[in-house]
Amino acid sequence: MTQTGTPPVTAERIYDALRQILDPELGINLVDLGLIYDVQIRDGEVAIRMTLTTRGCPLHGSIVQAVERVVRQLAGVAAAHAEVVWEPRWNPDMISLEGKQALAGTGRRSPA
Amino acid sequence: MAGSKPASGNSAPARQPSLWVPLRYFMAAQGAFIAALLWAPFQVSDLLDFYYQGHDLALTHLLTLGWITMTIMGASFQLVPVALETTLHSERMARWQFWIMLIGVTAMVGHFWTGRHPGMAFGAAFVLIGVILFLINMGRTLWQLARWDIVARHVAAALAYLAATAILGNLMALDKIYDFLGGQVLRTIHAHAHLAGIGWVTMMIFGASYKLIPMFSLGELQEERPARWQFWLLNLGLLGLFWALLLQSGWVLIFALLIAAGVGLFLWKMLEIFRTRRRPRLDWGLRHALSAMGYLAVVTLLGLWLATGWLPGEEFGARMAFGYGVLALLGWVSVMIVGMMYKILPFLIWHHRYSDLVGLRPVPPATQFLGELFPRMEFWLLHAGILTTVAGLILESRLLVQAGTIILALAGLIFLLALTRIYRHLVPRLTPLPEVQTAKGQVRGAPSNRIPGLSPRI
Numbered sequence: 001m002t003q004t005g006t007p008p009v010t011a012e013r014i015y016d017a018l019r020q021i022l023d024p025e026l027g028i029n030l031v032d033l034g035l036i037y038d039v040q041i042r043d044g045e046v047a048i049r050m051t052l053t054t055r056g057c058p059l060h061g062s063i064v065q066a067v068e069r070v071v072r073q074l075a076g077v078a079a080a081h082a083e084v085v086w087e088p089r090w091n092p093d094m095i096s097l098e099g100k101q102a103l104a105g106t107g108r109r110s111p112a
Numbered sequence: 113m114a115g116s117k118p119a120s121g122n123s124a125p126a127r128q129p130s131l132w133v134p135l136r137y138f139m140a141a142q143g144a145f146i147a148a149l150l151w152a153p154f155q156v157s158d159l160l161d162f163y164y165q166g167h168d169l170a171l172t173h174l175l176t177l178g179w180i181t182m183t184i185m186g187a188s189f190q191l192v193p194v195a196l197e198t199t200l201h202s203e204r205m206a207r208w209q210f211w212i213m214l215i216g217v218t219a220m221v222g223h224f225w226t227g228r229h230p231g232m233a234f235g236a237a238f239v240l241i242g243v244i245l246f247l248i249n250m251g252r253t254l255w256q257l258a259r260w261d262i263v264a265r266h267v268a269a270a271l272a273y274l275a276a277t278a279i280l281g282n283l284m285a286l287d288k289i290y291d292f293l294g295g296q297v298l299r300t301i302h303a304h305a306h307l308a309g310i311g312w313v314t315m316m317i318f319g320a321s322y323k324l325i326p327m328f329s330l331g332e333l334q335e336e337r338p339a340r341w342q343f344w345l346l347n348l349g350l351l352g353l354f355w356a357l358l359l360q361s362g363w364v365l366i367f368a369l370l371i372a373a374g375v376g377l378f379l380w381k382m383l384e385i386f387r388t389r390r391r392p393r394l395d396w397g398l399r400h401a402l403s404a405m406g407y408l409a410v411v412t413l414l415g416l417w418l419a420t421g422w423l424p425g426e427e428f429g430a431r432m433a434f435g436y437g438v439l440a441l442l443g444w445v446s447v448m449i450v451g452m453m454y455k456i457l458p459f460l461i462w463h464h465r466y467s468d469l470v471g472l473r474p475v476p477p478a479t480q481f482l483g484e485l486f487p488r489m490e491f492w493l494l495h496a497g498i499l500t501t502v503a504g505l506i507l508e509s510r511l512l513v514q515a516g517t518i519i520l521a522l523a524g525l526i527f528l529l530a531l532t533r534i535y536r537h538l539v540p541r542l543t544p545l546p547e548v549q550t551a552k553g554q555v556r557g558a559p560s561n562r563i564p565g566l567s568p569r570i
Binding site for chain 2 (some may be wrong): 017020021022023024026027053054055056057058059062063065066069070075092093096100103104106
């Protein structure tokens with residue numbers, strides 16, 4: 001239930017929230033990895049279309065749960081649903097500039 | 113898995129086995145490795161002696177079965193869902209298998225040491241039972257696959273060689289009691305060792321590498337065909353080599369060349385993957401893997417040299433063969449396994465402890481579990497120890513072997529410290545999570561609270 005008077009959630013806030021979820025192997029967040037393909041908001045219900053770096057990824061379930069959990073916590077969000085798709089297929093070229101810098105150890109958010 | 117609806121029909125996520133299915137194998141294996149390294153400095157006389165004797169065989173099998181085989185078995189249970197996108201057939205069978213293997217390996221190593229053949233044969237039989245369980249479990253898992261890619265082919269071949277090695281090993285154990293194999297013990301050992309080292313272990317490592325190295329380095333396996341040629345070269349070469357060693361035929365060299373060609377193709381593909389990688393910094397896991405491949409190249413060349421038979425004397429040949437074996441066991445296989453453990457363990461433990469807390473509490477990234485100091489120290493000590501020990505064995509230098517094994521023992525201790533750093537994340541008391549401050553200054557720790565507008569930063 002959204003609280004009365006709460007401003008509607010924006011895509012930007014959702015992406016910001018998703019930046020706190022890191023790929024545990026690469027240490028880069030899902031947004032900078034280019035794994036979040038699309039965010040749709042309608043009447044406080046958020047639908048996220050995303051993918052994973054590896055099709056057989058053992059963290060499939062827990063990453064999806066984390067995404068929904070993090071988005072559900074935002075003000076103005078009544079429900080969140082994440083759908084994993086495999087097309088277009090993810091490749092490292094989809095990593096953002098910040099993500100690439102982090103991989104090279106030169107960015108602000110470098111993994112160990 | 114709540115909320116995940118894949119776009120195409122058959123994309124149900126593979127279920128990962130529970131943590132302890134692979135983890136108990138890894139812990140036992142690491143215990144065996146560290147024990148072997150700590151034991152080695154006290155075995156210098158035995159190591160300089162001829163390698164076919166009880167103490168050396170005990171140490172060898174502690175490494176080959178206790179460390180290497182147990183690790184690969186545990187890793188298979190973990191990696192099969194990832195690499196082959198399917199689910200392990202039976203977790204319960206994997207649990208039973210663990211205890212059977214543990215009893216079998218302990219009995220074998222203990223009785224090799226004391227020279228009591230019946231006890232050793234009993235242990236070997238247990239190991240064979242464990243191997244059969246593993247074959248059933250993995251066989252049924254592979255059977256579920258719609259398509260066998262290069263990884264699945266390597267795994268299937270490795271399983272076949274494992275079975276052959278275990279059967280031959282049991283025959284050799286019984287032969288010690290009943291003496292029916294005809295007395296050519298050394299030839300049988302060489303054949304058995306290569307079946308195990310190339311057929312079971314190297315084949316598995318190659319298969320896993322085709323999946324894991326691109327994944328970890330963000331590189332690409334561009335063309336699969338050379339990998340398939342490598343697969344066939346390795347198989348043909350090994351099958352021929354096995355019989356040539358057993359019968360002490362001159363064809364050993366031809367088959368050794370086939371194997372060397374396969375290894376060359378593998379290393380070429382790996383180089384290609386590294387060259388195309390998007391992850392410039394190499395972590396300690398990948399550094400171990402790369403250096404292990406360097407050892408593989410040297411071991412292959414040494415093997416070729418031994419196959420030519422152009423050696424200045426039989427005694428030198430025997431020392432060279434032992435040095436070659438130790439370099440393969442420690443330099444190629446053990447260094448590779450250490451590297452893979454540095455990658456797999458943090459990931460496994462992170463998932464177990466932290467994956468459900470993401471978004472609720474600030475969780476440490478898995479990449480930080482290992483730290484820098486311990487893997488760096490262990491890396492250099494391990495390489496120094498291996499090279500010194502092997503040089504000492506080949507040159508018959510007691511001083512070098514003593515120094516080398518002491519360095520290896522130190523490497524073992526540092527490896528233990530590195531592992532402790534990772535494993536401590538299993539114990540919440542040792543790795544408490546920071547509390548999260550809300551915007552209103554309240555401390556939030558319980559996952560069930562819902563605080564609007566707050567996104568805890570990791």
